[in-house]
Amino acid sequence: MKFLEYTNLDRLNVFMGHLNLGERTIKGCLEAYSCKHAGTDKRLSLSLENEMLDYLGKSSDTDSSSPVDLLLSRSSRKALIYLVLTLYQMYPDYDFSAVKAHQFFSEESWDTFTQIFNNYMFEASKEWTERNEDGSLLEAIYEALDEVVKLADCEIYVYNPNPNADPFLEEGAIWSFCFLFYNRKLKRVAGFRFCCISNLASDAFLADSPPYGEDEEIFDDMDM
Numbered sequence: 001m002k003f004l005e006y007t008n009l010d011r012l013n014v015f016m017g018h019l020n021l022g023e024r025t026i027k028g029c030l031e032a033y034s035c036k037h038a039g040t041d042k043r044l045s046l047s048l049e050n051e052m053l054d055y056l057g058k059s060s061d062t063d064s065s066s067p068v069d070l071l072l073s074r075s076s077r078k079a080l081i082y083l084v085l086t087l088y089q090m091y092p093d094y095d096f097s098a099v100k101a102h103q104f105f106s107e108e109s110w111d112t113f114t115q116i117f118n119n120y121m122f123e124a125s126k127e128w129t130e131r132n133e134d135g136s137l138l139e140a141i142y143e144a145l146d147e148v149v150k151l152a153d154c155e156i157y158v159y160n161p162n163p164n165a166d167p168f169l170e171e172g173a174i175w176s177f178c179f180l181f182y183n184r185k186l187k188r189v190a191g192f193r194f195c196c197i198s199n200l201a202s203d204a205f206l207a208d209s210p211p212y213g214e215d216e217e218i219f220d221d222m223d224m
Contacts, residue, residue: 001041001085004032004188008144015131016194019124024174026124028194030141032148033089035082035187044088048081075184080105083157083180086189090178104161113156113179114138120175121194141192149183149190156181172201 009030016028037045056072083105087096117138118125128137145151159178169176176195182188 001082001089001189002034002036002038003089004034004148006032006144006148008140008147012140012144015128015137016124019127020199021123021127023199024123025197025199026121026194027197028121028124028192029090030144030190030192031086031090032188032190033086035085035189041085044085045081048084049077052077052080079155079182079184082182082187082189083159086180086191087159087178090191090193104159105157106160108156108158108179110151110156113158116158116177117141120177120196145181145190145192149181149186149188151181153185154181154183169195170197172198174198 009032012030013028016026016030019026019028084096087094121137125137128140132140134140142151157180159180174196176193178191178193181190181192
């Protein structure tokens with residue numbers, strides 16, 4: 001996956017990167033990738049493909065939770081691989097399983113994304129309007145994404161993993177979303193993750209953490 005640079009994405013990331021709203025902080029990031037293999041992508045793609053085929057071989061058609069309908073199609077498996085590779089790019093230190101990831105992906109519409117965005121990002125949108133005179137935050141995001149992946153031809157997915165294994169959650173997180181916009185024809189994926197962090201919880205976490213150097217003093221008193 002090759003990272004794609006776009007000025008409009010950069011502009012939005014500067015605004016959403018760390019938007020302090022008093023008791024809460026909004027963090028958002030837009031990233032775009034070409035589906036062209038780079039580095040270890042080919043090896044990882046083969047590994048993910050074999051993982052899915054192995055799962056298909058062990059799955060029962062009568063198993064209602066089986067992903068057979070999705071994974072039987074090679075094009076669908078390919079799309080899932082691109083989505084997982086994008087997650088790897090966004091969070092390189094996290095090990096994503098293709099079979100497990102499938103269980104947490106759901107295909108959505110732009111209207112669904114808009115509803116979620118308006119419900120959870122209204123404070124950020126208000127802040128954007130106060131700072132800019134060229135339309136709403138949602139309109140700016142639409143234009144930036146459309147420039148990269150042509151939204152009319154996109155499949156839109158939301159990634160909702162188990163909260164206990166969510167790589168997007170951090171200390172003090174109130175909510176978190178990760179949307180992926182995939183254009184098969186252009187072979188591009190754009191990822192948009194945004195979350196809300198409680199500043200009160202983050203401050204409490206820092207207050208409970210030992211000051212720098214304290215751990216070293218503890219170990220100095222121990223017989224190793």
